[in-house]
Amino acid sequence: MKKYLQQIWYEMRHQPLIGIVTLSATALAIFLIMVVVTIQQVKVAPFAPEINRDRMLSGHGMHVKSLSRNEDGSAMAISPAALHELYDSLPGVKALSVYVERNMENISVTGRTSMTAEVLDNDEKFWDIFSFEFIDGKPYDKAAVEAGMKEAVISESVARRMFDTDKASGREIKIAHIPYRVVGVVKDVSPLATAAYAHVFIPYTSQPGNTRASEYGELFGALEAFMLIDEHASIPDIKKEVERRYSILSSRLKKQDQEVLYHGQPYTQEERITSHGSNNTPDTETDRNLRYAIYVILLLIPAINLGSITQSRLRRRISEIGIRRAFGCTRRRVILDILVENFIISLVGGIIGLLLAICFSYFYTGIFSDINPEYPTPQIDFSMIFHTSTFFAALLFCFLLNLISAGLPAWRASRVNPVEAINSVHK
Amino acid sequence: MPIITIEGVSKTYRTKEIETLALENVNLEIQKGEFLSIMGPSGCGKSTLLNIIGLLDTPTTGTVEINGKMTAGMNDSTKAHFRNANIGFVFQSFHLIPSLNVFDNVSLPLAYRNGVSDSERHRRVSEVLERVGLSHRMRHNPGQLSGGQCQRVAIARAIVGNPEIILADEPTGNLDSKMGAEVMNLLHTLNKEDGRTIIMVTHNDAQAAETDRIARFFDGRQIS
Numbered sequence: 001m002k003k004y005l006q007q008i009w010y011e012m013r014h015q016p017l018i019g020i021v022t023l024s025a026t027a028l029a030i031f032l033i034m035v036v037v038t039i040q041q042v043k044v045a046p047f048a049p050e051i052n053r054d055r056m057l058s059g060h061g062m063h064v065k066s067l068s069r070n071e072d073g074s075a076m077a078i079s080p081a082a083l084h085e086l087y088d089s090l091p092g093v094k095a096l097s098v099y100v101e102r103n104m105e106n107i108s109v110t111g112r113t114s115m116t117a118e119v120l121d122n123d124e125k126f127w128d129i130f131s132f133e134f135i136d137g138k139p140y141d142k143a144a145v146e147a148g149m150k151e152a153v154i155s156e157s158v159a160r161r162m163f164d165t166d167k168a169s170g171r172e173i174k175i176a177h178i179p180y181r182v183v184g185v186v187k188d189v190s191p192l193a194t195a196a197y198a199h200v201f202i203p204y205t206s207q208p209g210n211t212r213a214s215e216y217g218e219l220f221g222a223l224e225a226f227m228l229i230d231e232h233a234s235i236p237d238i239k240k241e242v243e244r245r246y247s248i249l250s251s252r253l254k255k256q257d258q259e260v261l262y263h264g265q266p267y268t269q270e271e272r273i274t275s276h277g278s279n280n281t282p283d284t285e286t287d288r289n290l291r292y293a294i295y296v297i298l299l300l301i302p303a304i305n306l307g308s309i310t311q312s313r314l315r316r317r318i319s320e321i322g323i324r325r326a327f328g329c330t331r332r333r334v335i336l337d338i339l340v341e342n343f344i345i346s347l348v349g350g351i352i353g354l355l356l357a358i359c360f361s362y363f364y365t366g367i368f369s370d371i372n373p374e375y376p377t378p379q380i381d382f383s384m385i386f387h388t389s390t391f392f393a394a395l396l397f398c399f400l401l402n403l404i405s406a407g408l409p410a411w412r413a414s415r416v417n418p419v420e421a422i423n424s425v426h427k
Numbered sequence: 428m429p430i431i432t433i434e435g436v437s438k439t440y441r442t443k444e445i446e447t448l449a450l451e452n453v454n455l456e457i458q459k460g461e462f463l464s465i466m467g468p469s470g471c472g473k474s475t476l477l478n479i480i481g482l483l484d485t486p487t488t489g490t491v492e493i494n495g496k497m498t499a500g501m502n503d504s505t506k507a508h509f510r511n512a513n514i515g516f517v518f519q520s521f522h523l524i525p526s527l528n529v530f531d532n533v534s535l536p537l538a539y540r541n542g543v544s545d546s547e548r549h550r551r552v553s554e555v556l557e558r559v560g561l562s563h564r565m566r567h568n569p570g571q572l573s574g575g576q577c578q579r580v581a582i583a584r585a586i587v588g589n590p591e592i593i594l595a596d597e598p599t600g601n602l603d604s605k606m607g608a609e610v611m612n613l614l615h616t617l618n619k620e621d622g623r624t625i626i627m628v629t630h631n632d633a634q635a636a637e638t639d640r641i642a643r644f645f646d647g648r649q650i651s
């Protein structure tokens with residue numbers, strides 16, 4: 001290790017410009033790649049309250065189509081009956097939570113100017129799947145949900161706005177002009193937590209419309225579902241079972257001249273974030289390939305430049321390489337030493353690039369704006385953008401960058417005839 | 428028994444325009460513990476022969492046997508280990524590595540040998556530096572040394588791995604006569620005290636006369 005550092009230090013002192021160019025090119029490359037990685041991680045990696053993203057599945061609307069008429073069909077959320085038929089007691093599913101798509105509602109308190117806020121209708125299981133931090137009170141329980149109690153959990157900012165305090169439990173708040181009792185106050189949630197985000201949470205049973213089937217048929221309604229699965233549960237098995245249940249529903253719809261099309265539900269976090277409506281299958285593969293293509297481009301371009309810098313650095317050391325070989329250094333060792341030495345430089349550049357990427361994502365949150373485009377992008381906290389996997393991703397990209405940029409020059413240096421190498425004068 | 432047997436060695440260099448016959452049918456036996464001088468005009472193939480003996484180059488035809496081993500057909504890693512164990516090089520222009528200090532330059536061959544502990548390496552490097560009289564320069568960089576000192580460091584590097592054979596290509600060519608004499612004394616010591624086999628290319632008749640035998644070359648052929 002010491003000898004690599006010595007060599008690097010020696011070169012840095014004797015050719016500071018080359019050193020600086022190498023470091024900045026590496027830092028820039030890793031910076032750009034890590035910004036892309038970070039955006040993706042904010043979409044799929046766990047952070048509070050969505051700490052179970054890895055183990056969460058979600059069931060959304062059904063795609064219904066007429067059998068006889070040639071039409072695209074439409075997507076509709078589902079009725080309580082259909083939801084239970086599709087998602088109850090699936091193998092490997094630990095918790096099933098029912099919810100209704102977020103709505104903007106009028107929020108008011110006597111003697112205060114009213115406000116509008118995002119309201120999420122859900123059930124008590126929601127608080128198990130997501131990890132909210134309660135500042136005051138507690139969530140509504142199973143009994144409250146079953147009874148359709150008008151209880152609400154509100155966010156810290158709504159509490160402060162309406163009550164000037166975050167200790168708002170027990171107070172009355174009107175949601176869409178219907179009085180509710182506040183039972184808990186939670187820390188604000190970032191809109192980047194696309195599943196858990198809302199300002200006000202209420203039992204879905206407290207709104208009569210939610211529990212009814214719609215006029216389109218007994219299977220359709222207002223509900224969707226989040227599921228928490230066991231650590232070792234097989235997602236394909238769960239999907240297979242849901243697909244089977246879909247086909248049962250579909251065959252029952254035949255007499256109404258309708259069918260439901262299965263699009264791979266329930267979705268993983270990655271599928272959920274790439275899905276566009278319930279009437280097509282999320283194409284995570286295309287997304288992933290696009291991302292890989294970006295990584296490749298972001299690696300290749302700097303790698304080519306770095307490669308030529310490495311090449312010229314090594315040309316200066318060709319005599320040294322010849323001498324080392326005269327004293328017993330193998331070709332393989334020549335390559336290995338060059339790669340290790342270069343990797344150390346890449347690592348330093350990579351760490352700079354990673355730090356830049358983290359700072360950039362922290363201060364320029366605009367890069368996340370299309371994750372949840374309906375809302376202004378909020379303040380980020382580090383738990384969202386820095387994970388252990390972020391570090392390992394950066395490490396991997398440094399390694400690849402090093403391999404691509406130094407691999408060929410190192411190989412060529414190892415092939416030079418030792419006699420010619422020793423006698424080459426390059427100053 | 429000879430330590431080195433060279434049989435029918437020829438070497439042809441081919442470049443785009445010309446073909447140079449650098450060595451032509453060389454047959455030479457070198458005995459264990461012998462101090463051999465190789466002499467001849469510039470371009471007669473002396474360095475080429477030394478490089479072939481040192482496994483840095485391969486003959487176009489002919490065979491070289493060192494320590495009972497045929498060197499033809501060895502792969503890169505076998506050659507590297509063979510060089511490391513058996514051969515120490517001393518070059519005309521020293522060829523110390525500028526980014527390494529004296530200690531690290533000398534310990535270079537040990538870096539390519541398995542199972543040499545730090546303390547062992549330290550002991551051996553100190554020992555050979557002592558022999559060449561440069562213990563006090565261990566932490567200096569090559570740039571801070573005189574030519575004669577550089578060549579003594581290079582000799583220390585050549586013997587630190589305790590090879591039987593030392594190949595020296597005009598070791599005093601870049602030194603004034605006083606420093607040249609010091610280097611020659613050192614080589615004679617290594618030959619007499621340690622019994623190392625030394626093959627030295629030289630243009631200096633007086634130096635050659637002090638060695639056991641002189642092989643003279645002309646135009647790629649050994650003439651005496």
Ligand SMILES: Nc1ncnc2c1ncn2[C@@H]1O[C@H](COP(=O)(O)OP(=O)(O)OP(=O)(O)O)[C@@H](O)[C@H]1O
Nearest residue numbers: 440441442447449468469470471472473474475476
């Ligand atoms: N790599 C090479 N490519 C082509 N020709 C070469 C190469 N190396 C050596 N030669 C030629 O081979 C011949 C012998 O060269 P060599 O270096 O062995 O001579 P030398 O006896 O060591 O000379 P000097 O006393 O000048 O060092 C010369 O004509 C030289 O030009």
Ligand SMILES: [Mg+2]
Nearest residue numbers: 473474475596
């Ligand atoms: Mg020569």
